[in-house]
Amino acid sequence: MVLKGHRMLLIILDLFLCKTTRGHVFLPQNPKTVSMVQELVKEGAVEALKKCFSSRMEFGTAGLRAAMGPGTSCMNDLTIIQTTQVVLITLRSGGVVIGYDARAHPPSGGSSKRFASLAAAVFISRGVPVHLFSDITPTPFVPFTVLHLGLCAGIMVTASHNPKQDNGYKVYWENGAQIVSPHDKGISQSIEENLEPWPESWSTEEALKSPLLKDPYQDIHTQYFKAIQKHCHHRDINKSSKVKIVHTSVHGVGHTFVQSAFKAFDLHPPYAVEEQKDPDPEFPTVKYPNPEEGEGVLTLSFALAEREGATVVLANDPDADRLAVAEKQESGQWRVFSGNELGALLGWWMFRCWEKLNSDAAAVKNVYMLSSTVSSKILRGIALKEGFHFEETLTGFKWMGNRARDLLDQGKTVLFAFEEAIGYMCSSSVLDKDGVSAAAIAGEMISYLATKSSSLSQQLTAIYEEYGYHISKNSYFICHDQDVIHSLFDRLRNYSGQKDSYPTECGRFSISAVRDLTTGYDSNQPSNKAVLPTSRSSQMITFTFSNGGVATMRTSGTEPKIKYYTELCAAPGNSNVTHLKKELDDLVDAIVDNFFEPEKNKLQPKPE
Template structure:
């Protein structure tokens, strides 16, 4: 078999007829053709070489996908910059070696691998194919693999890691990214996503293990191995048992006549949300028929991301009107996030922001806990978490109700790991959220989970209906009790890293002065600056930030004397400069019109003062 493979490799090498003239590029192409065994990606590279498409080859081979705390995410296609059979094998080999160094009992405990429904016929890539190859790599080293036999929501992987006490988990998904993308998301034994220094260690191990191991390509044999197990049925059963602990109003649910529409946006969520509603004894939500089955082409939406708002929910609104439903729930394609919209008395639809849903779900989780725990002293054991770019509404609720609130860095990897620390200390982590419509309502999953959040939201809607309250009315009640928190978030698209760096460096050396941040923005005075790229925080006595810092990403937060907060940061998975703004008012200040005007003026000032020098190099948010 080895001789046959060597002959095949020589044949592929001979097909590199026209060198590019770039020695490093030629070497990368030759190594690729030596290692790859996928006929489609081999053919794609050979065609580029024969055409002399040097720039296209450079795009494929100039730089390897960077493995970070979010794992990998890139377009499917040939070359080291893309997701494909070979880069998945190389990544898994590195990950496996890192796990072997980290866990002496890896061969006893094993790993879990899940996947969504993404596929890319031109390159022969698919989530299921990548998951099978990853399983083959682990099995070739004697590591037990729990490989799901069918598509699952992302939350099933961290749940299985914790439930079975495994060393790690891999989920093959690109979540809400465009259809050509795929990803490789990694969980540690804690059941939470990896954080530094694991990303650096895994990345180093990947680069040290680029040549495919002898059995790495043999996925068919791996699928017959006694080391391979299917956790699907057990995880399915145990997951829904776990989330049932958060069902507190079963009698109301059983008699509820509230009509809800659900869309999975061509992803994996449909069957699982239906099962979640059944576990809560809620009437099943109406499914958007055109979007309920997985389809990697995402034919009815421009972007498969419910965070983008009404454009993704058009079919859901139409079905809701037909069925007389007042609420729409939407998952992203891997069902780890949840969007909610509600029909207003005017007939218009209100799509709640991630921060507004954080307020509603946080209120609901505490309301239900309080009903079950009348002893006020126990509240000191309760924690809620949110990311630093999310609304501070949980902090306001915590201050009044007596529980603990903590802020973490952006991303559920930080909230999941902090939740694990608190749970290990015997604390109760009731809720965590990030403004990008991610919610952890059930600490059996130390990550955002759109399936459990959908059922819990469904119960909240049913309960509010018995009080003749809508979600909008309840949100107003929360703000009136704990203080209005008005937020406005958006982004600019920028593919040029030099432009992005120039923006942030200008803010760090404002007015041409070295290490000097702006003190005003338009008519607004800046009271404090926190830079989590450099570790600077003007509000601390020693000027050093308390939260962890990273010089590999850009993130600066400005606090204003009027109670406003604005954070500018780069995205870890998309070519975006994001900005997050919020105006926090004290309870009793209910002049919403004035607050919104004040926030609008602040955002305009930020765009004019901070973004103006590079605005002609940026694309606005895509509607």
């Protein structure tokens, strides 16, 4: 049914104020959300109302992520309750843990704390014990709590590094990892079938008084830092280290927890960027609260480092599950390490520490490291020489976390996992990326290198010299139009006008193999069928080139982006970095010029 003008506005408002149609119920429980709709109606904002009410958020990437506001396409009291009711229906018996960050949206009355309280009310209304954190926590605390307390699920209310108006709802299963199929698909389908909120789901005040509600904050704070201390190997060095480190939480939750992590490792506390130390949902000092964006987010950190004589900057994203690192070079310039470069450093360090503790040479056959398919293959290079196992998974820690769980259940040691989007799992106590433990472990690595008169940059060069240079170049285009995205990827799949007729060359570069994890096609397999899981709900094609280059194009699961990832690998001993970088630059230029045309003029390039 298509409605126009004021008739549509009146019907939307009528629905929102308690009327129902086809089972949809919109209840005015939050006066601020109602007020937003009334204002939009008063202004005749047809397009804005359509955007709010014409579609429903998709439950994917282990949960929800969208702007806070009214309507089925936004994060609000009603959509939180609807989602939580379905999560509850799909659970096995047992308790759940709920955490939240500091995000808030005053115009709509939405906030992470309120959403967490509503989710708790839903579970308690059906007799499910709830461990609701009494204060903000980093995301890693939720999967840690699931495992530590043996719970059946965990929920974290956060939008991580997304813009300030957004929020999210991330779900972990009883194995401590983010949910994957069939649970995520089952939840998504069931939401549409169970839209009416239970009356008691709104009763947050009663829920907060229930004996079924417990606060795990103090216990988990103690147990988490005990768990990560197992990865501290150089206390004497840590105590005597003269290295000065700056840390920023980018207005998120990370400050208190990183300070505690450094204390657990006997490291000198890092200098905190005062302007960004405390949680602030407005993120007033940054355009994007995402340290992955690089220098623009780290300007205040660099200024503090210069004043204090610090040589390293650590940065967490707002929910502290990611970590960025920058180091001052001899030239006086700051080098912001890419996610792949930091993955190489942390992977090398984790193996070196493990090796120090394990004298049995045969034990290495039981060790695994993981990375996502769009991340650098440097861990594969290290594994080939050192004798441990390396595996790649689909993009995202939901895949790495679940694979790690499988390996742990088989008695294997999962030492490290990472993705190029500055996500690192340095401890199997948390089967997800964890920027808090990664910060402390990076701090110890930095202190150790200093005793050897070495730096992160120097050690990274040493890693590449020993295991082979892995040069990466990643970026993205912004695109809000799904038709444009589908047109681009469909053209690549039908390059010569026939099905599965992918490009065989890109400029001067010859293509030797194609893997399409949207359709399940893989030219490297005898049956042309991909080994890794496929998903038609997202776009992802990988091209392997005859010169050893690999390029993956994919859509983001949480942002309106078409991302591309490229890497050129050289054998150990090949140190002609200048040539490798030039070859990769030329390859990237060819990909942008050939694969992103003719849609390029409809795409917005990555902001400088």
